Amino acid sequence: MYSDIELIINNKRYAVHKSILHMASALFRRLLNDNIRVLEMDSKDIREISVSKAIEFLYKGTIEELQIEQIANIVKLAELWQLDKLKDYCYLFGERIFRDNSQVSQRLEDIDNYFINNFLDITTDIRFLNLSVENVKQLLSSDGLKVSSEEQVFKGLSQWVKHDWINRKKDLYSLMKCLRLPLCSVSFLLKEVRALCCESVEECQLLLDAILWHQFPQNRSSLKLMNSDIRNLDRRVLIVGGRSSDTPGLIEMYNPTTNSWTNFFKIDINITMFSAEKFQNNLIIFGGWDTKENRLNDKVYSFNLHTKQLTDLAAMNKKRFNATSVIINERIFVIGGDDMKSRVDTIEEYNIIENSWKIVASMIESRYRHASVVYKGKIYVFGGISDDYLSSVEEYDPNSNQWTKLSPMKWKRRNFTAVVVNDSIYCIGGHNYMGIVGQVEKFDPRSNSWTEVSNMPVKDYGFQAIYHNEKIICFGGMRNSKIQVYDPAKNTWQIIGEFPNQRVFYVALILERSF
Structure with missing residues (x-):
């Protein structure tokens, strides 16, 4: 039968008909016109058998001799070519024919889980x-x-709908019902959601109900379509170590959803003022002060959160405490600190896979009791102490192994915390020669500029903070045990509870699931 176009897929040619491709997807309707006779498609990692099966489906509406091991690759092709019916066919095939086969179920689940x-x-x-x-x-x-x-979920939905607005806007209401709109702030609902979702009465009603959820909590039982369940309920915060007679080695677990605490485990180590990072199921601890031996520590430990086993890893090149650490992929950087003789400007890079250390470029300025974060693959270091309290800021690029000096903070500070929120870095609390610093500063790495925001209600130092559910949560400090929450969208603070074991110079890490 005469064909009027050739598809070129991975250097192989397939004779097909424009009319078939036009009916198959909006992608082909955009790409094809009367003058096109050859169309080369970007199909990286797509197998030849997948192309053949896809073309067979376009003509027959079914696939003969389809094998379960072919499904994942055909689904990938269907996503690239916008062949929704083919993708649905593959899922139904797997579920119908191999419903009780656990191996097959896992393969199908892997596609969705990605x-x-x-x-x-x-x-x-x-x-x-x-x-x-x-x-x-x-x-x-x-x-x-x-x-x-x-709010991140809504932004994803917005991207999908706008990709083909004409054909997809009819589905917006049914998709909005899948969201947990009460978990969005009122300002976000009024600005972002309202801008996309007010073309139908049903969409407007969903938006109104979400706003009413915030404004009239006593009437929430009547808002039946409002799902307010927080996703990822297993997310927890680990509080590790700290300088206190009650807390050496103690790991506490905080549930930010329920605002509750449990004791997780007590590690058999006697160190404090260390740095730590989580990698997969392991908590990796670096350096610190050995309270039993009364000396500096260069040891590195790995604590398995599943088995509760403690393992020695390769020691650092330099003993240090009051340092900071950050993790980028499979590399951990331990930054600055104090070696009891001087302030340290050196940086050590730990390769998790190889269990090895190397020295990388030193900071421009030595410091300890500073704060460090990672933003878009670069390391940002703030404040601390050298010969004096510091307000200076440095940026490290691991690719070039170079440091760059940036605009300083307004306030000199040490023993404070820094938290990344979207495209901003918040520096909170601390201490300097004038006393405790309650001011909070927001740094924009894109413009290298600073803005002051609302002060802490209870100013302190020696504490840590995490970012969860669009809010910054600060735990205790040297002089208080309050849990203080900052809402960047509203620029407001709230006290929501108490830190069960007051401690300072501890580490706070987020777990993606509980153990």
Whole structure:
């Protein structure tokens, strides 16, 4: 039968008909016109058998001799070519024929789990933008969706709808019902949600109900469509160590959803003022002060959060305490500190896979009791102490192994905390020669500029903070045991509870699941 176009896929030619491709997806309708006779498609990692099966489906509406091991790759092709019916066919085939086969179920589950576990990274990816409406509903309804706020989920939905607004706006109401709109702030609802979702009475009603949820909590039982369950309920915060007679080695677990505490474990170590990072199921602890031996420590420990086993790793090149650490992929950087003789400007890089250390470029200025964070693959170091209290800021690029001096903070400070929130870094609390610092400063790495925001209600130092559900949570400090929460959207603070064991110079780390 005469064909009027050739598809070139991975250097192989397939004779097909424009009319078939036009009916198959909006992608082909955009790409094809009367003058095109050859169309080369970007199909990286797509197997030849997947292309053949896809073309067979386009002509027959079914696939003969489909094998379960072919499904994942065909689904990937269907996402690239926007073949929603083909993708649905593959899922139904697997579920119908192999429902009781656990191995097959796992393969099908892996396809869905990729999107659930990487939601923030894939919302601008063509594979996400080409998902069918049913797949998007399944994704947005998932309790396990890996996000830190419901506002991120709405932004992902917005990306998907706008990708083909004409054809997708009719599905907006049904997709909005999959969201947990009460978890969005009122300002976000009025600005972002309202801008996208007020073309129908039903959409407006959902938006209004979400606002009423905030304004009239006593009437929430009547708002039946409002799902307020927080996703990722297993997210926890680990509080590790600290300088206190009651807390050496003690790990406490905080549930930010319920605002409750439990004792997790007590590690058999006698060190304090160390730094630590979490990698997979392991807590890795660096340096610090050995309270039993009364000396500096260069040891490195790995504590398995599942087995509760403590293992020695390769020691650092230099003994240090009051340092900071950050993690970038499979590398951990231990930064600055004090070696009892001088303030340290050296940086050590730990390769987790190789269990090895190397010295990288030193900071411009030596410091300890400072704060460090990672933003877009670069390390930012703030304040601390050298010969004097510091307000200076430095940026380290691991790719070039170079440090750059940036605009300083307004306030000199040490023993404070720094937290990344979207495209800003907040520096909170601390201490200097004038006393305790209650001021909070927000740094924009893109413009290298600072802005002051609302002061802490209870100013302190020696504490740590984490970012969860669009809010910064600060735990205790040298002189108080309050849990203080800052809302960047509203620029307001709130005290929500007490730190059960007051401690300072501890480490706070977020777990993606509980153990």
